[in-house]
Amino acid sequence: MARRSFLRYAGAGVAGAGLLAITSSCHKDNQNPTVGIDIGAKGDLAILNYAYALEQLEAAFYINVAAHMYTGATPDEIALLTDIRDHEVAHREFFKAALGTNAIATLTPNFSAIDFTSRAKVLAAAQAFEDTGVTAYNGAGYLIQSATYLTLAGKIVSVEARHASYIRNLLSPGSFADTTVLDANGMDKQQTIAQVLPIANTYLTTKVSASNYGYVAV
Amino acid sequence: MNLSGIIEEIEKVDPEFQDRISPRRAAIKNITSFGSKVAVAAMPFAFSTLFKKAYGQTTTTSVNDVLNFALKLEYLEAAFYNAGVASSLAFSTSEKAYLQTIKGHENAHVAFLQGILGSAAVAQSTQGTNGTYDFTAGGTFPTVFSSVDTFFAVAQAFEDTGVRAYKGQAPNLLGNQVVLTAALNIHSVEARHASAVRQIRRARGAATTKPWITGANDTGIPAVNGNYAGEDNVLQGGVTITSLAGVSGNVAVNAATEAFDEPLTSAQVVVLVAPFGVK
Numbered sequence: 001m002a003r004r005s006f007l008r009y010a011g012a013g014v015a016g017a018g019l020l021a022i023t024s025s026c027h028k029d030n031q032n033p034t035v036g037i038d039i040g041a042k043g044d045l046a047i048l049n050y051a052y053a054l055e056q057l058e059a060a061f062y063i064n065v066a067a068h069m070y071t072g073a074t075p076d077e078i079a080l081l082t083d084i085r086d087h088e089v090a091h092r093e094f095f096k097a098a099l100g101t102n103a104i105a106t107l108t109p110n111f112s113a114i115d116f117t118s119r120a121k122v123l124a125a126a127q128a129f130e131d132t133g134v135t136a137y138n139g140a141g142y143l144i145q146s147a148t149y150l151t152l153a154g155k156i157v158s159v160e161a162r163h164a165s166y167i168r169n170l171l172s173p174g175s176f177a178d179t180t181v182l183d184a185n186g187m188d189k190q191q192t193i194a195q196v197l198p199i200a201n202t203y204l205t206t207k208v209s210a211s212n213y214g215y216v217a218v
Numbered sequence: 219m220n221l222s223g224i225i226e227e228i229e230k231v232d233p234e235f236q237d238r239i240s241p242r243r244a245a246i247k248n249i250t251s252f253g254s255k256v257a258v259a260a261m262p263f264a265f266s267t268l269f270k271k272a273y274g275q276t277t278t279t280s281v282n283d284v285l286n287f288a289l290k291l292e293y294l295e296a297a298f299y300n301a302g303v304a305s306s307l308a309f310s311t312s313e314k315a316y317l318q319t320i321k322g323h324e325n326a327h328v329a330f331l332q333g334i335l336g337s338a339a340v341a342q343s344t345q346g347t348n349g350t351y352d353f354t355a356g357g358t359f360p361t362v363f364s365s366v367d368t369f370f371a372v373a374q375a376f377e378d379t380g381v382r383a384y385k386g387q388a389p390n391l392l393g394n395q396v397v398l399t400a401a402l403n404i405h406s407v408e409a410r411h412a413s414a415v416r417q418i419r420r421a422r423g424a425a426t427t428k429p430w431i432t433g434a435n436d437t438g439i440p441a442v443n444g445n446y447a448g449e450d451n452v453l454q455g456g457v458t459i460t461s462l463a464g465v466s467g468n469v470a471v472n473a474a475t476e477a478f479d480e481p482l483t484s485a486q487v488v489v490l491v492a493p494f495g496v497k
Contacts, residue, residue: 085465154385162409
């Protein structure tokens, strides 16, 4: 077993991050139309593009929700779901602006699996997006090399968690942080890029890969 | 997780691994018992410790400082919810259920951080007066345990401030897969709590209170202005959020401030929680 493998296995973060940094010098998007889009070479630009992809998906989802509000939505639900839409659009546009010419292309979502007329279906999808978003940001935090970008990711993830708490309580009062998302230590869980992107890709026509982080869309 | 299997793997590539650890097997034994006593989720921390022991890296005090800072805040929150749940405050059934959930998490966070820090953990008895806090903050919130509304106002300030405090520490843990990830996993739970407490306050009639923070101090309580200072920021990483395209026109100021929670430094947080007895 090579030492490198051991580092990954034992989760020795500092040493691991050092190894990753070696490969982070140049960034090129692999935008192969037959495969989709790749977030690029290891490094902060890839992580920002990963976040940009997820925020594009969330923004598109809530734009749809707000434009075709489900049957029986209360004024309070309409107001707060519209707020969430605006937050996700702000996140999306922030990443687009921050990445500039390094940004991946605009993704085409596919929400055909979601019945936007159904409160239960829409909120269940929203809950999945928000909870997954939290695990995605939490899991990618240690990969970020810039303190500024790490703080920015922190500024966004707590807002995603606020959304998750609200959506969960709409579906099931009191479930804002229940044992289906938290562990026995009362902590959220993290997911890797390779765990999150396959979930996101089920709602994307443009498939997103992270070949340098162990995931290629099929 | 198969601990002995991993150690065997290490020994295959590093036959001297055992000798690097002092006192040899005892260190591993300690870590094993640590793991069984605390929780499986704490095991990566044990590996971090083991790794440092084996390969000569010294434990950085800054990480322990961050963890103890977090522990002090969790002590405060846990004591607050323990007292609230035990009080005679007339909570509704659903409010009580929310509080029981949050109370459980804060106590779990205390146990988790104590487990990681081990003997380096700050003792709860060093806080307040022999471990007892002043939740009126020196008379600022005299009705904290006689008015449900005041109780939730203080709860909201604690949760929102907790989110800001964890966020502010993230750069101190840059690149640290194990500790940073754990801190982030607590940070987002505090945000879920903050949102939930805000939802309770909204349902109780604080109609302008949303699950997210709008501008600087949206609580209507001037005494907590400092807890929300800077939350009205619209400049993120050199990008002015209100200059970006929204759904119709540019992103509105309220949405721009709500979409990004702001950090606080430990020095800022210490000033805010000192009146309660956090030291």
